Amino acid sequence: MLRRASKTVSLLAAAVLVLAACTPGNPAEGNKTIKVAYQKTDSFTALDTMFQDAKKEFEAANQGVTVELQPIQGNDDDYGTKLALALRSPSTAPDVFYEDTFKVRSDVDAGYLLNLDSRLAGWGEWDTFDDAAKEAGKADDGGTYAVPLGTDTRAIWYNRKVFEAAGVALPWRPSTWQDILDTARKIKAASPDVIPFNMYAGKGTGEGTVMQGFYELLYGTGAGLYDPDSKKWVVGSAGFKDSLTFLKTLYSENLAVAPAEALDPNVWKKVFGEWFPKAKLGATVEGSYAPSFWQDGGSYAWPGYEQEMGVAPFPTQNGGAPGAVSMSGGWTLAVGAETKQPDLAFNFLTTALNAKNSLAFTVASSQIAVRSDVAADPAYQSANPFVKDVSGLVAVTKFRPATSDYPRISAAVQEATEAVITGSRTPEQAAADYDTAVAGIVGGDKTIRK
Amino acid sequence: MAATHRTRQLLRYLPVLPAVLLLLVFLAGPVLWAFHSSLTNAGLTGRYARNPEWVGLENYQRLLQDPVFPLSLALTVLFVAGSAIVGQNVLGLALAVLMRRARPVVSATVGTAVVAAWVLPEIVAAFAAYAFFSRDGTLNQLLGQFGAAETDWLYTVPMAAVILANIWRGTAFSMLVYRAALNGVPAELTEAAHMDGAGPWQRLAFITLPVIRGSIATNLMLVTLQTLAVFTLIWVMTAGGPANGSTTLPVLAYQEAFKFGDIGYGTAVASVLILIGAAFGAAYLRLLRERNP
Numbered sequence: 001m002l003r004r005a006s007k008t009v010s011l012l013a014a015a016v017l018v019l020a021a022c023t024p025g026n027p028a029e030g031n032k033t034i035k036v037a038y039q040k041t042d043s044f045t046a047l048d049t050m051f052q053d054a055k056k057e058f059e060a061a062n063q064g065v066t067v068e069l070q071p072i073q074g075n076d077d078d079y080g081t082k083l084a085l086a087l088r089s090p091s092t093a094p095d096v097f098y099e100d101t102f103k104v105r106s107d108v109d110a111g112y113l114l115n116l117d118s119r120l121a122g123w124g125e126w127d128t129f130d131d132a133a134k135e136a137g138k139a140d141d142g143g144t145y146a147v148p149l150g151t152d153t154r155a156i157w158y159n160r161k162v163f164e165a166a167g168v169a170l171p172w173r174p175s176t177w178q179d180i181l182d183t184a185r186k187i188k189a190a191s192p193d194v195i196p197f198n199m200y201a202g203k204g205t206g207e208g209t210v211m212q213g214f215y216e217l218l219y220g221t222g223a224g225l226y227d228p229d230s231k232k233w234v235v236g237s238a239g240f241k242d243s244l245t246f247l248k249t250l251y252s253e254n255l256a257v258a259p260a261e262a263l264d265p266n267v268w269k270k271v272f273g274e275w276f277p278k279a280k281l282g283a284t285v286e287g288s289y290a291p292s293f294w295q296d297g298g299s300y301a302w303p304g305y306e307q308e309m310g311v312a313p314f315p316t317q318n319g320g321a322p323g324a325v326s327m328s329g330g331w332t333l334a335v336g337a338e339t340k341q342p343d344l345a346f347n348f349l350t351t352a353l354n355a356k357n358s359l360a361f362t363v364a365s366s367q368i369a370v371r372s373d374v375a376a377d378p379a380y381q382s383a384n385p386f387v388k389d390v391s392g393l394v395a396v397t398k399f400r401p402a403t404s405d406y407p408r409i410s411a412a413v414q415e416a417t418e419a420v421i422t423g424s425r426t427p428e429q430a431a432a433d434y435d436t437a438v439a440g441i442v443g444g445d446k447t448i449r450k
Numbered sequence: 451m452a453a454t455h456r457t458r459q460l461l462r463y464l465p466v467l468p469a470v471l472l473l474l475v476f477l478a479g480p481v482l483w484a485f486h487s488s489l490t491n492a493g494l495t496g497r498y499a500r501n502p503e504w505v506g507l508e509n510y511q512r513l514l515q516d517p518v519f520p521l522s523l524a525l526t527v528l529f530v531a532g533s534a535i536v537g538q539n540v541l542g543l544a545l546a547v548l549m550r551r552a553r554p555v556v557s558a559t560v561g562t563a564v565v566a567a568w569v570l571p572e573i574v575a576a577f578a579a580y581a582f583f584s585r586d587g588t589l590n591q592l593l594g595q596f597g598a599a600e601t602d603w604l605y606t607v608p609m610a611a612v613i614l615a616n617i618w619r620g621t622a623f624s625m626l627v628y629r630a631a632l633n634g635v636p637a638e639l640t641e642a643a644h645m646d647g648a649g650p651w652q653r654l655a656f657i658t659l660p661v662i663r664g665s666i667a668t669n670l671m672l673v674t675l676q677t678l679a680v681f682t683l684i685w686v687m688t689a690g691g692p693a694n695g696s697t698t699l700p701v702l703a704y705q706e707a708f709k710f711g712d713i714g715y716g717t718a719v720a721s722v723l724i725l726i727g728a729a730f731g732a733a734y735l736r737l738l739r740e741r742n743p
Binding site: 084103107109110112202204260265404407408411415418419422424440 | 493494495496497498499500515584585602604605606689691692693708709710711712
């Protein structure tokens with residue numbers, strides 16, 4: 001019996017050995033390959049173009065080195081998940097990757113990113129980067145771990161044709177929330193089949209719900225999400241309830257889209273591709289990258305959008321200082337902490353982000369420039385007529401509190417908006433649910449009533 | 451001599467070895483890994499991504515306090531009962547019985563149509579179902595012919611929509627199982643019952659069904675376990691919404707583990723799912739054993 005068992009074991013062991021022999025050897029031996037992971041979608045190909053160009057340039061300058069591009073198809077959420085899964089293991093981690101600014105801190109905590117301080121000090125072009133943008137690549141220890149590609153702001157994009165038809169004076173510049181509601185009601189009265197003022201809400205549109213919607217409201221009330229001084233999450237604020245009430249008004253008076261449509265994850269495609277070009281939508285809160293969809297070569301190319309569209313800053317609740325609110329995010333390039341060729345990887349990063357490639361990418365994706373030479377370039381300034389307006393919003397912009405808890409907090413906010421627009425909870429109830437959720441996520445002692 | 455005999459006996463186990471190895475690596479491995487992770491605070495990012503800490507049953511305690519969990523559990527049971535146990539199983543049996551009586555042309559046509567949904571990759575079937583139920587989808591266009599108002603099916607009745615979609619997608623399997631089983635029912639048995647004056651329903655209830663009991667139990671087990679794991683279909687059609695209205699356990703596990711990066715908690719949900727699957731499996735196995743002593 002024992003002998004049989006031992007034979008079985010040895011057979012098993014032999015099989016395992018055979019299996020193990022089949023796994024590929026260490027790719028670092030012999031040839032040198034830089035693996036680059038980034039996001040690519042049908043409507044976002046600018047980054048792919050940039051990396052294709054950088055690959056050619058880099059391989060020509062570094063004989064014997066292969067740049068292996070690994071575009072990941074998926075929306076922002078899926079890309080983040082896929083990247084994090086790849087980063088978990090050194091054998092699958094890319095050498096250089098495209099990283100959302102709000103994930104930098106938690107990914108540094110996880111040990112995924114390489115500290116770039118000493119290398120950046122030796123890179124002459126680092127000085128051309130905007131100081132505020134440099135902050136986005138810093139972690140809690142003060143070190144820099146990621147280099148910004150560009151940034152963005154959020155504003156109200158509106159269709160001038162729709163506004164003219166409703167008799168609204170142009171250019172439009174609302175100074176309070178009430179102005180927005182008044183204008184929306186006017187549009188509704190003039191053209192009942194037009195959606196007057198859309199704001200994303202619910203979990204369907206994910207992070208878009210809070211970045212292009214709720215936070216513009218919340219930060220305009222004087223309240224915030226997080227109190228950086230006490231390092232605690234804010235609960236019970238009147239601003240939170242007011243913001244939800246505003247959404248409720250928009251949706252219950254049918255000034256925004258129907259709730260069922262708002263919860264469709266693809267609603268933004270209709271906003272850019274269908275409703276604005278067909279003058280079926282008055283206005284929406286969207287990012288400074290909006291023209292990238294409409295310009296020549298964009299996924300919803302719309303000749304003449306420059307004349308038909310207008311842009312206005314999102315006002316504070318009652319017109320209080322500084323008069324407008326914007327949110328910023330943006331993306332960076334980072335080097336994997338476990339890369340076998342840190343120097344080559346960093347050199348590839350600087351090739352990808354040199355003046356030429358940065359300019360082409362910034363223009364193609366309607367980013368706000370973070371390099372002073374790109375910002376000064378006539379090609380950037382004339383990329384679309386809105387560059388100046390949306391770049392000016394950097395002065396009033398806010399960044400998300402990018403802690404490890406943030407994704408869950410964001411989901412709780414999205415849930416609160418969903419409950420309100422579907423009418424399942426009142427703004428007071430939804431705000432109370434949010435408070436409970438936050439206490440559950442971070443612990444009661446990390447919340448503060450404001 | 452004895453040694454060679456033993457070797458020969460041992461060699462007889464060789465053909466099963468690959469299967470056993472594969473099961474160990476791809477089934478037992480992940481299951482154990484999931485149970486282990488559910489006892490840690492492993493994350494997708496942040497401090498605990500690389501160096502998770504052992505937290506014992508903390509994730510399970512949190513699960514008990516999570517308001518979404520009981521809802522999710524109920525929705526999972528509803529989904530399995532509605533789309534697998536009743537939907538696919540009964541419809542598959544009905545189709546199999548009817549197809550035996552139908553003309554060969556009709557039977558072949560129906561069979562092809564039903565199997566077509568089954569051979570589609572899950573993601574394609576999911577998009578087809580989304581296109582059917584969505585606001586400007588086929589269902590509303592069809593109903594529009596009769597003057598019915600547009601309804602947002604995925605929003606107003608998300609569970610009904612995903613249950614119907616899963617019945618559509620999975621019935622072929624039950625149908626094929628039952629067709630094979632019915633072919634195995636001895637013709638003289640039903641003929642004898644016919645002679646004794648039993649009607650079609652009586653023949654079905656007292657002859658056919660008892661004879662194919664084994665196939666019923668096997669089929670129930672397979673479709674139940676398959677349906678418990680359905681994720682793509684629901685994720686594409688409703689993403690678990692609105693307001694968690696169609697968040698079954700696989701969707702909840704995915705959200706927790708990958709959307710919120712909380713792998714420990716997500717695997718705790720997945721472990722509960724595995725336990726439910728195991729309970730169903732054990733119940734059906736028992737059923738099989740009792741009927742076939």
